[in-house]
Amino acid sequence: MTHENRLANEKSPYLLQHKNNPVDWWPWCDEAFETARREDKPVFLSIGYSTCHWCHVMEKESFEDEEVATLMNDAFVSIKVDREERPDLDNLYMTVCHLMTGQGGWPLTVLLTPDKQPFFAGTYFPKQSHYGRPGMLDLVPQVKEAWQTRRGEVEESAGKITGHLRAFAAGDLSEKSGGLIGEPEMDQAYAQLAERFDVRWGGFGTAPKFPSPHVLLFLLRMWARHGKTDGLAMVEKTLAAMRAGGMFDHVGFGFHRYATDREWLVPHFEKMLYDQAMLTLAYTEAYQITRKPAYRGTVKEVLAYVLRDMRSPEGGFYSAEDADSEGEEGRFYVFSTAEVEKILGPDDALLVQKAYAMKPEGNFLEEATGKRTGANILHLPKGLDAVAAELDMDEKQLMEKLMHARKLLFAAREQRVRPLLDDKILADWNGLMIAAMARAGRALEEPDYIRAAEAAADFILTKMRDDSGRLLHRYREGEAGLPAHAEDYAYFLWGLVELFEATFDSRWLEAAVALADDFLERFRDHERGGFFYTASDAEELLARPKEGQDAATPSANSVAMLVFTRLARLLGAPDYETYAEEIARAFYPEASQHPAAYTFMLCAVDTARGKSMEVVIAGDERDETWQAMRRAVDARFLPGAVFLGTRPGLEKIAPWTESLIPKNGRTTAYVCEERACKNPVTDAAALEALLEESLTNG
Template sequence: MSCENLIMHPLRSDHTNTLVHATSPYLLQHAGNPVHWQQYGPDAFELARQEDKPLLISIGYAACHWCHVMEHESFENQKVADFMNEKFICVKVDREELPHVDHYYMSACQVISGQGGWPLNMFVTADGKPFTGGTYYPPKPGYGRPSWMDVLAFVSDIWKNRREEVLEQADKLSAHVHQSQASLLTLKPESVADGSDTEKIFRHLMSQADEVNGGWGGAPKFPAAMVLQFLIREEWFRPDDQVRKHVQKTLRHMHYGGIWDQLGGGFCRYTVDASWLIPHFEKMLYDNALLLETYALAYGRWQDPEDLEVLNGILAFANRELVAPGGGYFASLDADAEGEEGRYYVWTNEEIESLLADDAVWFKKRFQVSEDGNWEGRNILHRNHPGGKSPSSPGQEAAMAALLQARSERVKPALDDKILVSWNGLFLHAMLVAYRATRRADLLQATLDHTKALLEHCHVDGILYHVWCKGQVTVPANLDDHAALIRLLLALFGETGNKYWYDQALSLAEFAVGHFSDPESPLFYDHLPMESLPVRTREVFDYAQPSGNALFAQSAFTLYLYSGEQRWLDLHHQLTSAMQTGMERFPQACGQWLQAAQPLQHPVAELVTAGPEARSLLAECHAEWYPLLISLPVCDRSLENMPFSTDRFDDNVTRIFLCKDHQCAAPVSTVSEYAKLLKAF
């Protein structure tokens, strides 16, 4: 199966460019450009062959501030567009629609310059091989960069006059990217079960911690959600005050900082400073998914009401700003509004005083509002660091509501209304983790409803699709989509006992093994074959999002526990073995992998509630937190053929079974008895 054969890419029409046929908000933003943009696909590459031109592949996403800047400066300029149209076949790519295309060309850009980012502008031969490129280019030389027109003229000249050098460079660069992909596949199976490796990783992470602000690293500062999740779980097994305090410090500093929307909830992507104050204002579903799961784990672990406040704030933001009417969640909110980055979120001192009157005094102290502001004359709301005194008021809720209402009347950031299966899989799984931590039944029901909608619209005629937007599905699903959805479906099976979810997960897992596996490596490819990509890529590290390989490793272990089939345990061992060296050397880029490997080091609790009240008793059991737990309520005899639930159901009584490696303690009937078993586990 090939991705390209399942996507229609119409060529130039009477419109300015073919992007008018797209559903992606990012592509539609460029539909009115005088540049003759094409959508990515075989038609564009064939046109390049016919006209003997290089392709300019320009990659970005709807919430990207510098993508908007370059569009306004260059792609809306008629003179620039005329030159681009004359000399190049110009292709626009939404990196969120085609992440594997972005991954390949970003890897090439990093080989060329040692840097990456968006917008990404790569010059490519008709066989898909990049030969030069970069990120943002200004309209005039500056920032240590040539102008965009200088770049275009240079590339046009070498294509015309130094073609052999260009083709040689393209071959070398493509080979280098291929080699770099191959170098990721270092197998070390003999060390998988060596507990000392995990201890070294634990210490390595803490040696790199930012002891002042929390988190890791300096500016720009990204939330290391998956690493935090690993440490929350790991600290249960290896109690350590330094680790616990650092995790809690990080959670508080992010909560109190400008990266958190103090009025409306939800996190921005990152901050440009080391102290979490000045955010890059775009809000992404996947960031909030990962952080929702992080704060839910923390709340389940420590029952800190401030973690619950953040958990509820993320859910409120998502259900107000990102929820789709037909089910699922949209992708992101732009960083810009009214042509200015962050304009929607910041306040002048005068605006606060005018809107809040007498309440302005305490509000300004609590949220650090000043006459001069802390960002371009305006104020990014933030709070004193934990431990400092922040005066509040009985009228705080009303004041916050008044400002939120006033903000809602401003011009809003643009909404990217793509529904991406992988990102929704992450968010809905996080919602389930939040359900377990809070035992709010509405969260379980919402997860069920959104997942049903996702399957109904995105799993069509046996094919899972990556994007659902404006009533259409486009782009066959990649590994990330399968892995995130499989993990979600297995978690739903574990909460409901409805075998439909297990059967769907198993079917998708079988498809993934059959279509993404590599006979020369235990690690899976990211995407289905594409003729236009010289290298079939795999993203093995956990960067902004978890690696699909890491998520699939977690699900393979869960499938083994539910099914008892050794092949899934073997697959889990193969995947984690392949990344053992990566986990040891680059633990900050392996947060999901570290969690996937934890069952090799620590006991997994297999919790089965069986009987007429199995679901409600399971919900009560969630009051007792354990970091590695697989559950299943057995409500009738329909699951008798599964080893996880054989001979457990009794029509007359509901019992609790706590097991390890399919070996169970004597059943108990109450949560207090279960808590004693778990404490001794």
């Protein structure tokens, strides 16, 4: 009979991956720490997620190994945590790791006293020690010996680390500096990013390279509203390079998590929902600015992938797809030249091999040996015009042949063993995807995206709240659970606001108001401003941090600042704008020192401090003029604008719109800037002229 540990009863796909380990794992719970106290053992805390490649490696090397498991079971009470289920714990103990080692990542390994105080931290540990990295066979006995013979030193160290953690969590935010994030921080962040920009390959820095779409969104605003002329060029270079590189899945679409190299060729192959959402927003905004079909095409491809592979039958969106399949990273995604010839035949195979730079020896190195294996990551180092010229073909004909070949390669690839799908549904990441689909649906005139966003929002509102209406974090296999964190509230609020502007259905705005009020009640720091990561009644941890700095996704406070600014203008509710300004004050000390780490908050600052605009269309939505006016707004990049349509009932939630009615029975558009309204207009061309005037004047 296969051994099962306590993780067998969990919902998390990551924890279930470890249910048959010989390590006597516990989930995070009070009983585990009570056991550690009773047995007088330290706690081995391991945090990861289901699609994490190095988490898989450490599991195979150590947690599935009987020798290592025996040592761990003797020395520790071992706890497994899914960082995507408990981002509060991950945030807290990752901070510990950074404070102790200067770096972090997953798997995250932290050793704790039975009262949850950390005394050792690191990331991946192999079974055997090598190249100065301690292995589990050496580490575990050393920790056991220290715990038994030098307990005082261990506990003193744990106390000091906890003190540093609490001080860091309070940080400069405890200082009432009176500062307010504004233009100087925006200019400084822009200069820092321009200095780090990779002129040859796009992106920022060297390797590894992350997509960081919130950085691109910031640069687009600096171009559009602050006259930073190189901002758009940096964004376009990066978007084109990512789409052409191996970080994009050229067969099945969607973006991998990041590139391990400077050239965007070799990705870390996992696919995360949040990346698809944030990159959709970046390509959508680039399309609104440039009208280049390539950006529109990329948005459609990414969302085709999400709707095909990442959407649950109930309407919510799944979390991620693994990097590994059949024990190898990237195996599902790569092709040999021989495979392509077998699938396509020699003539079409030659076109694909030329276009996607395939080589008989491969371009993908085996991770352990560094040798070429014959596997190719498809990428487009040359433009199709250059490839067509090389092959003496018409470019349009080449594109048609490549599209046909892609479908055949996709069908063949679908017969392979797929990477693991992490099918839990998270409120925060779904909020991002709802926002992205609603915005893309507007900009690309694709109502199916808006309908998908509505279905996901309905799912969260009906399936991911408790009996009191409180938002929950995770849903899987018919069960919602885990109290929501600040990101759940902020991201889902963003999705609801975007959904309202895409549909003008007041129920989304009403839901946003109810959720915003709950968010304020449970998470707001009434003394210093901003929002704590955890609710006031959440499990008490060693510290209660507030996050302002962006990571792979924007911080909850950055998104909250944007959302409350937009809600204030949609509803005519200045209190919400006050809460947004509190955030800009609360994070000023740190953001003024490291502004490039706060790019999404700077996007929110741009909305709050830049020229405001409210656009209201009053009339019958079936009217051609109404539809033309809607298209005029949706097609344009208007980062400081909010957009309303006066459906019956809107005046109850946004009373300021009550007097904005059709003039003489004709569809009428009202444009207000800086809290002053222009003369209403009754034809689409006049509205377009007003919008262009606003864009020209910044």
